Amino acid sequence: MMTVSSEPSVQHAKRPSRLFKNWMSKLASLPMILTALVVFVGGTAWTVTYSFTGSRMLPKTKWVGLDQYERLWETDRWIISIKNLAIYGSCSMILTLVLGFSLAACLDRKIRFESAFRSIFLYPFALSFVVTGLVWQWILNPNFGLQNVVRNWGWESFTFNPLNDPNTVIYGLLIAGLWQGTGLIMCIMLAGLRGIDEDIWKAAKVDGIGTVKTYVVVIIPMMRPIFITALVLIASGIIKLYDLVVAQTGGGPGLSSEVPAKYVIEYMFRAQNLGQGFAASTMMLCSVAIILIPWAYLEFGGRKRG
């Protein structure tokens, strides 16, 4: 590598190439760059390419055009999966942010046993989604879970059985997802709140602005980078939603809690239909891109101009 790097400096002795400026750090990051190119970009390109083939168990270049996509969008299960992800995603996004910020704001009011509460709220995050799913499957089971406990207390007609009703099962998943994920968002928000200068609060007090109004009007706009971090974390958790569903409901009852990632896995491996699975995963990529590209343009492109 030494010879390679010295060659251009000989050729352009006066103006060293920008490519070889700081070459050691570039060399060090080469493995990661290669990994990113081969695994992420290469893998994505390969998947998209083969989604236009009729590959079954083994990848084959038998081109079928858009057939896989036509079949995908005619499949009820895929439509149900998309709707479920939309409901789960929007509820999860809003509630996690609201709950996370409210909890953080409460802890930030200099309450007693703050670190104990912080640990309790963060604790579920230490559990995997599989454990979370199983725990909530048991808690929400009508025969020995929450419903049974309340009925034993004397409220005989109490009914709380979200997981066995196709119309409510997605909210059963949402409860488990929120329980697991809110703690982390709360910690990130708390760190952000701690970064706010004390003087801001003093100034707000002097001006006679109420506590809630100070949060909404002054503090939250100041915490914009923190909110964006939280948003990215929540969004990636929503898109990859899979293990929670498998552990908690298995997609049931019927198809009522199916999600796109589960469709991809099952059609790729259980149905031995790679082409269909690739088409579904390509659609997942598209949906992420549709949301991400305008946002990235606003976020990063806008900053350059400003």
Next chain:
Amino acid sequence: MSKYLKSFLLGTALTAATATTAFADGVELEVTHWWTSGGEAAAVSKFADAWNATGNTWVDGAIAGSGGTARPIIISRILGGDPMAATQLNHGRQAQELIEAGLLLDLTDVAEAGGWADIVNPSSLLDACTLEGKIYCVPVNIHSAQWIWLSHAAYEKAGLDVPADWNAFVASAGALEAAGTLPLAMGQQGWQQNIAFGAITLAVAGLDAWSAVNVDKNADVARGAEYTAAFEAVASARSLASESNVQDWNQATNMVITGQAGAQIMGDWAQGEFAVAKQVEGQDYSCLPGLGLNAVLDTGGDAFYFPVNESAEITAAQKELAAMLISPEAQVSFNLAKGSLPVRGDIDMSSANGCMQKGLGILADGGVLPSGDITFSQDTTLQIEDLMAQFWTSDMSAADAQAAYAQLIQDAD
């Protein structure tokens, strides 16, 4: 330092020595399968014991979880160039592409030497192992799905006789409900709902219509009057099972065992659960093959495949194992432990229980059908299971479900 080196060398030498002796005595074959429940593990140990008795070594590669979990692992190992010596799969179309890619061992010479063509009953099992005239797998057992299991306790409570067929069961459902019993237990998973659908269509639409749809993939018959009647029967079964909120099949079986539910439609593997609960056929529970209407059974089941191996020694051992799996002794001990039917009709199964005897009788009379694993690709199977999951858990009309089903049959491969 030299002391450590010495002991290290000695250790290596010892390991090498033991390895060579093991090698000299016989061959280690790794066998993967997904038989992990109590009865299944007991059954597979019969094979392992028989194989170890020949001086070879059975390295057990059990993969927990059902076939849906294990199959991708097995297939990716074969594709990834790290094949096991032998593996369980369901015979039929699951391995077709692996065979086409030349990854599985041709067993035709073993089959000819053992005269499999004459002993395997029904012969359709061997056909499922055959591709272009060559045999690639050893069928080891038969499982059938067209059974209804009835709880005597539930019928005693309702003051009724245990029904003798599906129609009598439907007629008795009102009395069961009045006695506070759920008529039909049903696990809310697509494959179980598909089993119930298959059993009810076979009973209601009849054998000819069933074969036309499932074997010949005739979508017109799937749109026809026989199937309309079948879908309406499934819709009424759906209302009988509407209060059933269990997921796994053995939880649903447990509802029948405890008398909370009147009946369950499930494959013959359910009798393992009754056996574990120490229930006696005819006293505590009854079983009706073909729902008591059409005494025919499908012949799904398990088979062993042998991935191609470069070592001539392992290849020879693989063929030896293939011959052993279908030997009379191994077939009797394995199938008695597993509660499945043997693949050969020339062996003594007189110690089998009542339900198995019913199944054996049907096999002997030739009342056999190919299973969904044989007639449909995995892709079509999953699409039908998805449709059934949707139909059983929503208020989808029978006509809509029938139209969607006929479309799947038309596109099936």
